Each structure stands twice: as C-alpha cells, then as structure tokens.
Amino acid sequence: MSPFTMTMLLSSLATGTIITATSFHWLMAWIGLELNTLAIIPIISKQHHPRATEAATKYFLTQAAASALILFSSTINAWQSGSWDIMQMTNNTSNILLTMALAMKLGLAPTHFWLPEVLQGSSMKTALIISTWQKLAPMALIIIANNNLSIMVLMTMGMLSAIVGGWGGLNQTQTRKIMAYSSIAHLGWMSVITPLMTKLLILNLVIYIMMTTSMFLVLILSKSKTLQDTSTLLALSPTLMIFTMLTLLSLGGLPPLTGFIPKWLILQELTTQNLQMMATFLALSALLSLFFYLRLTYVMTLTTPPNTTMFKYKWRFKSLNNTTLMSITLSLSILLLPITPLIML
Structure with missing residues (x-):
C-alpha cells in the first residue's frame, strides 16, 4: 500500500473518531462511525491473504449491523420525542437498543464473537489500532449518552x-x-x-x-x-x-x-x-x-x-x-x- 493511501486512510480514521466524539446529533455520530469503519477495512485487508479478507469481512458486517442498530434506535427516539439530540434519549426501547449496539461496536460479550477472529486475521499493527483507537468512538458515545443507557x-x-x-x-x-x-x-x-x-x-x-x-x-x-x-x-x-x-x-x-x-x-x-x-x-x-x-x-x-x-x-x-x-x-x-x-x- 502506498504511503499516500495509508495517510488518507489513517487521517479518515482519526476524522471519523473526532466527528463522533464531538457530535450532538445522532446522524453526525453515525456518519463518524461509518467513516471510521470504512477507513479501517482496507487497512485490515491490505495483506492480500484469505485470513485478512475474512477478518475484514467479519469486521465490516459486525460494525455495519451495530451502526444500523444505532440509527434504528435514534430514529425510534426521534419518532417518539421529535429530537435527534444524543443527550435526550427518552424512549426506553431506544436506550436498550443503543446500549446493545455500542456493546457490539466495542466487542462486549455476548457480542464479542468477532474480536478474536478479526485480530487473528490482521497484522500486529492493525490489531493494535483495532484494540486501542477503534474503542474511542463508541466509548465517547457511551460517555456522552451515559444517563440514557x-x-x-x-x-x-x-x-x-x-x-x-x-x-x-x-x-x-x-x-x-x-x-x-x-x-x-x-x-x-x-x-x-x-x-x-x-x-x-x-x-x-x-x-x-x-x-x-x-x-x-x-x-x-x-x-x-x-x-x-x-x-x-x-x-x-x-x-x-x-x-x-x-x-x-x-x-x-x-x-x-x-x-x-x-x-x-x-x-x-x-x-x-x-x-x-x-x-x-x-x-x-x-x-x-x-x-x-x-x-x-x-x-x-x-x-x-x-x-x-x-x-x-x-x-x-x-x-x-x-x-x-x-x-x-x-x-x-x-x-x-x-x-x-x-x-x-
């Protein structure tokens, strides 16, 4: 992978995390998470090995499902309350769905099944990024929406x-x-x-x-x-x-x-x-x-x-x-x- 491509992907990774951590609107938080996910996929699969491709596919499917669940929970809340504000989650169903989605993003049990497989299929440096940097965006959402989880x-x-x-x-x-x-x-x-x-x-x-x-x-x-x-x-x-x-x-x-x-x-x-x-x-x-x-x-x-x-x-x-x-x-x-x-x- 060329240095220019790698720089673009890593800067997109950082931008996605920053957008999610600084947003108060659910759509912006979702956009940040999606940008984050799409930037890490080529980094995981850059080895051109079947294990790396498998790891990238597993990561993408899990993260896409979690992002869809976040969007679904915020839509239910907006439908009920008329607000897209992260701090104003008043619907109980939305809160439970949101908690489950963020847990899947992080890799908490029982939605942890993807994490060992993805790390094993990635290179050491990519595994380091997934274990550290990739935890920041979901954790930021947990901290912001703490009272509503x-x-x-x-x-x-x-x-x-x-x-x-x-x-x-x-x-x-x-x-x-x-x-x-x-x-x-x-x-x-x-x-x-x-x-x-x-x-x-x-x-x-x-x-x-x-x-x-x-x-x-x-x-x-x-x-x-x-x-x-x-x-x-x-x-x-x-x-x-x-x-x-x-x-x-x-x-x-x-x-x-x-x-x-x-x-x-x-x-x-x-x-x-x-x-x-x-x-x-x-x-x-x-x-x-x-x-x-x-x-x-x-x-x-x-x-x-x-x-x-x-x-x-x-x-x-x-x-x-x-x-x-x-x-x-x-x-x-x-x-x-x-x-x-x-x-x-």
Missing part, C-alpha cells in the same frame, strides 16, 4: 465480558487472540463502572490503551505471533523481557503496578454503592485473566529458547525499529501506582 443491560454485559474474557483466553496459544480476550475482559470492567462513575471509566480506558499499546509494541518488535515465540525475548533483550513481564502482570492487575489502579478504584466504588456481590464476582473473574497473563510471563521468562545461532545471538542484530514510544508506555504501564491519591481527589 440501560444500566441493567450495561452491567450484565460487563460482568459477562469479564468472565468470557478470562475463560476465552485460557486455552489460547496465539498472542493476538490472548490480547483480544484481554481487551474483552478490560472492557467488561469499564462497562460495569460506567453508570456509577464516568471519571473511573475514562481513567480505566486511558490505562488500558497505554498497557495494550506497550504490549503490542513489544510483540511487533520481537515478532512474537505465538506463545512459543515469546520465549526468544530474553535473547533479544533481557531488559525488555523484564519490562514486558512486569507489563503483563500490570495487565493482570497485580498491586504494585499501574494496572491495579482501575481495579482497586472500581472495586472500592462498587462496595461503596452496596454492590458487594458484583465486586466479588469481578474480582474472581480477574483471576482467570491473571492465569493466562502468568502463563505468558512463565513462557517468556522461565523457559529456555532453542539454542541455535539465530536465537543465541539475537541481541547482536541492531533493531531498526524506533523504540521511544515503547519505552515511554512500558514505563508508565508499570510505575504509575503512586499517583493514585491525585486521581482520587
């Missing part, structure tokens, strides 16, 4: 996503699929806290994007597509291996690391709101996710790679990749816990 549907889908994200990742050997189920689990936590405190949703989203970006950048640098490939990271860079191990533990939400901040504050807020059962359920579901992060950590740090020349002297070959962004995100994904009191103020 169906609380019961949102919390049920959130709890289901937390458990499905943990269970689904247990049996995976492909790193992209593991990251996809990790994404589903994190989005579950975000949707559970949405009706209670939007500030925590934004915090969780920022930290999730930061940790996922750093993890994908490591996988891109080390060309690790499977669980077995990650065992050669020690030969590439021992320092990077240690940082990656800590980032994985941070994704799991272990206490001294950045990933513990959102989990801690969300559980605290749930118990404050007398939702102890939900808090317990979420905390237990986090153990499932932690298991496959620990398995990835174990393979990466405690197993011996094949001792061929290519692996043994891998560190000798100069990397051509720019690692500035990776260094920043890896550090932030590990060391931000001390700023928690500033967030809580």
Whole structure:
C-alpha cells in the first residue's frame, strides 16, 4: 500500500473518531462511525491473504449491523420525542437498543464473537489500532449518552465480558487472540463502572490503551505471533523481557503496578454503592485473566529458547525499529501506582 493511501486512510480514521466524539446529533455520530469503519477495512485487508479478507469481512458486517442498530434506535427516539439530540434519549426501547449496539461496536460479550477472529486475521499493527483507537468512538458515545443507557443491560454485559474474557483466553496459544480476550475482559470492567462513575471509566480506558499499546509494541518488535515465540525475548533483550513481564502482570492487575489502579478504584466504588456481590464476582473473574497473563510471563521468562545461532545471538542484530514510544508506555504501564491519591481527589 502506498504511503499516500495509508495517510488518507489513517487521517479518515482519526476524522471519523473526532466527528463522533464531538457530535450532538445522532446522524453526525453515525456518519463518524461509518467513516471510521470504512477507513479501517482496507487497512485490515491490505495483506492480500484469505485470513485478512475474512477478518475484514467479519469486521465490516459486525460494525455495519451495530451502526444500523444505532440509527434504528435514534430514529425510534426521534419518532417518539421529535429530537435527534444524543443527550435526550427518552424512549426506553431506544436506550436498550443503543446500549446493545455500542456493546457490539466495542466487542462486549455476548457480542464479542468477532474480536478474536478479526485480530487473528490482521497484522500486529492493525490489531493494535483495532484494540486501542477503534474503542474511542463508541466509548465517547457511551460517555456522552451515559444517563440514557440501560444500566441493567450495561452491567450484565460487563460482568459477562469479564468472565468470557478470562475463560476465552485460557486455552489460547496465539498472542493476538490472548490480547483480544484481554481487551474483552478490560472492557467488561469499564462497562460495569460506567453508570456509577464516568471519571473511573475514562481513567480505566486511558490505562488500558497505554498497557495494550506497550504490549503490542513489544510483540511487533520481537515478532512474537505465538506463545512459543515469546520465549526468544530474553535473547533479544533481557531488559525488555523484564519490562514486558512486569507489563503483563500490570495487565493482570497485580498491586504494585499501574494496572491495579482501575481495579482497586472500581472495586472500592462498587462496595461503596452496596454492590458487594458484583465486586466479588469481578474480582474472581480477574483471576482467570491473571492465569493466562502468568502463563505468558512463565513462557517468556522461565523457559529456555532453542539454542541455535539465530536465537543465541539475537541481541547482536541492531533493531531498526524506533523504540521511544515503547519505552515511554512500558514505563508508565508499570510505575504509575503512586499517583493514585491525585486521581482520587
């Protein structure tokens, strides 16, 4: 793909997200989402491989169905109330349909079926875009229309996503699929806290994007597509291996690391709101996710790679990749816990 075409597609992707995030009219929000979807399709299918074409088709059909559902719910509301304003969703049916549509856009369970398949069929860089940037537009709509969404549907889908994200990742050997189920689990936590405190949703989203970006950048640098490939990271860079191990533990939400901040504050807020059962359920579901992060950590740090020349002297070959962004995100994904009191103020 030519640099000009890629620039056009990426700028369209950014424009679509910005249009959706800044709109107050449902038609403009829908146009932004459609622009976003149409820009990412050629990026997914640029490999000219059957798996990439399949992933692009699945992504397009799912996103088109979700966009149609958003348009349908907003039309019902406009028919009843005469208003296309995002903030004025008064019809209960419209609210439920809208919640379901945004959940499908994000990949929340039980509408998560497309996310692991699409990520597996895409390249690592495209998977990074889908896991991070593509979550911004639906999340912006959730934040704007927060008071009008169906609380019961949102919390049920959130709890289901937390458990499905943990269970689904247990049996995976492909790193992209593991990251996809990790994404589903994190989005579950975000949707559970949405009706209670939007500030925590934004915090969780920022930290999730930061940790996922750093993890994908490591996988891109080390060309690790499977669980077995990650065992050669020690030969590439021992320092990077240690940082990656800590980032994985941070994704799991272990206490001294950045990933513990959102989990801690969300559980605290749930118990404050007398939702102890939900808090317990979420905390237990986090153990499932932690298991496959620990398995990835174990393979990466405690197993011996094949001792061929290519692996043994891998560190000798100069990397051509720019690692500035990776260094920043890896550090932030590990060391931000001390700023928690500033967030809580």
